[in-house]
Amino acid sequence: MVSLPRIAAVIRREYLERVKTKAFWISTLLVPIFLGAVMIIPAWLAARGGGTFSVAVLDFTGRFTEPIRTELDDLLETSASTATEELEETGVVPGEQAEAVGEMVSEPLLKLELVPLEVGADPEAARNRAKQSVHNGDYDGLLVLPATLPDEGQAEYVSPNVSTFQMLSVLERSVNNVMVASRLTAAGLDPDRVGELTRRVDLKTFKLGAKGQETHDQGQGFLISYVFMMIIYMTVLMYGIYVMRGVLEEKSSHIVEVIISTVKPFELMLGKILGIGAVGLTQFLLWSLLMIAITAPGAAAAVGMGGLELPAVPAIQIIFFVVYFALGFLLYGTLYAGIGAAFDTEQEAQNFQGVVTMFLVVPLVLMMYILNQPDAPLSVALSLFPFFTPMLMFLRMTLTQVPAYQLVASVVLMCATIVAAAWIVGKIYRVGILMHGSKPKFKDLLRWIREA
Amino acid sequence: MTDAILDIDHISKRFGDVTAVDDLSFSVPRGSVFGLLGPNGAGKSTTIRMIMRIIMADSGRVLLDGEPVDDDRRRLIGYLPEERGLYKKMKVLEHLVFLGTIRGLPPGEAKKRSQAWLESFELGDWATHKVEDLSKGMQQKVQLIGALIHRPQLLILDEPFSGLDPLNTRVFKDLLLKMAAEGVTIVLSTHVLPQVDELCTHICLINRARAIINGRLNDIRAEYGGNVWRLSGELDREAIAALPAVTDVQPLGDELLAELAPDASSRELMAALAAQGGLESFTRFVPELENIFIRAVEEDRANG
Numbered sequence: 001m002v003s004l005p006r007i008a009a010v011i012r013r014e015y016l017e018r019v020k021t022k023a024f025w026i027s028t029l030l031v032p033i034f035l036g037a038v039m040i041i042p043a044w045l046a047a048r049g050g051g052t053f054s055v056a057v058l059d060f061t062g063r064f065t066e067p068i069r070t071e072l073d074d075l076l077e078t079s080a081s082t083a084t085e086e087l088e089e090t091g092v093v094p095g096e097q098a099e100a101v102g103e104m105v106s107e108p109l110l111k112l113e114l115v116p117l118e119v120g121a122d123p124e125a126a127r128n129r130a131k132q133s134v135h136n137g138d139y140d141g142l143l144v145l146p147a148t149l150p151d152e153g154q155a156e157y158v159s160p161n162v163s164t165f166q167m168l169s170v171l172e173r174s175v176n177n178v179m180v181a182s183r184l185t186a187a188g189l190d191p192d193r194v195g196e197l198t199r200r201v202d203l204k205t206f207k208l209g210a211k212g213q214e215t216h217d218q219g220q221g222f223l224i225s226y227v228f229m230m231i232i233y234m235t236v237l238m239y240g241i242y243v244m245r246g247v248l249e250e251k252s253s254h255i256v257e258v259i260i261s262t263v264k265p266f267e268l269m270l271g272k273i274l275g276i277g278a279v280g281l282t283q284f285l286l287w288s289l290l291m292i293a294i295t296a297p298g299a300a301a302a303v304g305m306g307g308l309e310l311p312a313v314p315a316i317q318i319i320f321f322v323v324y325f326a327l328g329f330l331l332y333g334t335l336y337a338g339i340g341a342a343f344d345t346e347q348e349a350q351n352f353q354g355v356v357t358m359f360l361v362v363p364l365v366l367m368m369y370i371l372n373q374p375d376a377p378l379s380v381a382l383s384l385f386p387f388f389t390p391m392l393m394f395l396r397m398t399l400t401q402v403p404a405y406q407l408v409a410s411v412v413l414m415c416a417t418i419v420a421a422a423w424i425v426g427k428i429y430r431v432g433i434l435m436h437g438s439k440p441k442f443k444d445l446l447r448w449i450r451e452a
Numbered sequence: 453m454t455d456a457i458l459d460i461d462h463i464s465k466r467f468g469d470v471t472a473v474d475d476l477s478f479s480v481p482r483g484s485v486f487g488l489l490g491p492n493g494a495g496k497s498t499t500i501r502m503i504m505r506i507i508m509a510d511s512g513r514v515l516l517d518g519e520p521v522d523d524d525r526r527r528l529i530g531y532l533p534e535e536r537g538l539y540k541k542m543k544v545l546e547h548l549v550f551l552g553t554i555r556g557l558p559p560g561e562a563k564k565r566s567q568a569w570l571e572s573f574e575l576g577d578w579a580t581h582k583v584e585d586l587s588k589g590m591q592q593k594v595q596l597i598g599a600l601i602h603r604p605q606l607l608i609l610d611e612p613f614s615g616l617d618p619l620n621t622r623v624f625k626d627l628l629l630k631m632a633a634e635g636v637t638i639v640l641s642t643h644v645l646p647q648v649d650e651l652c653t654h655i656c657l658i659n660r661a662r663a664i665i666n667g668r669l670n671d672i673r674a675e676y677g678g679n680v681w682r683l684s685g686e687l688d689r690e691a692i693a694a695l696p697a698v699t700d701v702q703p704l705g706d707e708l709l710a711e712l713a714p715d716a717s718s719r720e721l722m723a724a725l726a727a728q729g730g731l732e733s734f735t736r737f738v739p740e741l742e743n744i745f746i747r748a749v750e751e752d753r754a755n756g
Contacts, residue, residue, distance in 0.1 A: 003523075009553040017541060254537030258598065261504045261531040262554045264523060434506065436535075 010271025225398030247340025328390030338425035341432030363391040386417035463512030474661035490658035530604030545579040551598040685732035
């Protein structure tokens, strides 16, 4: 029989030793900052794609500079005001705050000033003069509207820096809009009327929940589940390797024999896995608290600026996220414990470690298939395979309505696999922790299992 | 029948084709300092590991105070393995408290005792340092404290002096002698024989998985000494060798060793020597443990 006080003493030691390290607190702090950055910075950058640009214009048609300037101002102003509207509409931030945030962004961040240049008699000479002044830094760029523009639809932009996408896109859109309007007018049509008639359809996607409720989903739901899946992958891998290193350290420091003269090897293994798992759960808890703090008003505003909505993750998914992390860690942690026990150094353990890690990586490869066909029989089967369950079943949960029996089956299957793995690995562990010297081969491990 | 604290009763262990321990039996008398001796690979550590249930005997039993050792009762034994270490990142005091709690002490008590022990080893200032900051000698003291912290009545030490500098060897020996004086039974395995002479009251010599000598050290010495006498003075070697009962005479430094026929009387030799004159001392020769060890191992090899 296992002794609970002894296991508790081991768990306590493993837990405190790791929670007290700087590395634990650094990773606890850095990961949410990193995740937040991944989510917020693109939105922030998009919103901040601003700056003031001065663009010289060589208008060989002689009549489009002014309409383009007007269109440009219109576009820049609408983009600022839609940001405010979106904020209110999505409800990410309550009404009053949306206004405040809206004010922040209502000032167009991107300013574009068009400076018409003399065309003169010699087009080539005018071009060269203009290029030279761009080169000298008088302007950020040069927009050339050739005389053939209305027919051929080709304009040119010359600049030392052509990667200012936000500005280029606005510039292109305004030139385009003006040209389309001009052609429509030439064909005797009213540009406003045509615009109204050809307005695009907005396809809003909704995910049907268990109780028939619909959740508005703009794809961020998937983004979140992808991030969560990656967190399961990384934490199971990271904490699994901690277990392996812990066992290797006990072997190489020769503490293990002192311990197992009073604690059974199985108790030591169990205590180590549970202690390190508890560190993982603690980290999740701290991450959640930090994420809640980060996504509080100020940061949400930054997210809102990019028009990105932080979707509410259903409670059931959060529960299963923790359940699948815990089960996945128990399964992989047990395997890594066995590997740590069998070998003397991490280098020696590399091959076997690679095999186990591969089981964790395969779901990442299978992800695309599951994404496209979450309910296909193969997807169901793969997500029920205990080594893939933590990631794939969780992914399916976020994509589709997984029947309750499948969730129950996945948990039962995983628990059974964990017990079997603990039983087999326990034998390898018992023999392995006292072995030093020659590197065991696979058949040696099988012999240990048979004989122990 | 002496009172035995530990009985090893016909234990055997095979690893694949190798017999590490073959039907080994011995008893450790209560209060003794018991030396488990033998050449490298004789099976000393395997025997100790079986006593501690770190590996399981294929057959036979181990009795502590007459009761079989199980996973709970083995914690009554203080054990210092040959391969010993500490968690390097742990603080010294926390480490000792951990070792105390897995040996069944309440944390508060474990802390109190650890502090007392650290003070007595002059390590009090190091209690809150990490183990890795300690010198090797200090770490060895911490390991020893870990084995003693639950005040065991039986202490089993596998090669306790290996890796110790002379100063720490002295500290360890003094501590062991002090504990022995307090009635703690000590079993130690070693192949450093002078230490056995200094510490042990009983020995068991293991060779090739079996016990070849077992008993009280003084009895064994007397037995292996044989009918050999140590002579000093102004002596004539040739004349002594010519005496009828004497089978051999060997020099030993300035002295002589005279071996008599097994049934010959030492009185006759003394009388004869007194007649020759020049005899200053006449004592029974007590062989060095090393000689006994080598002789026993060689005899065993010849028999096998």
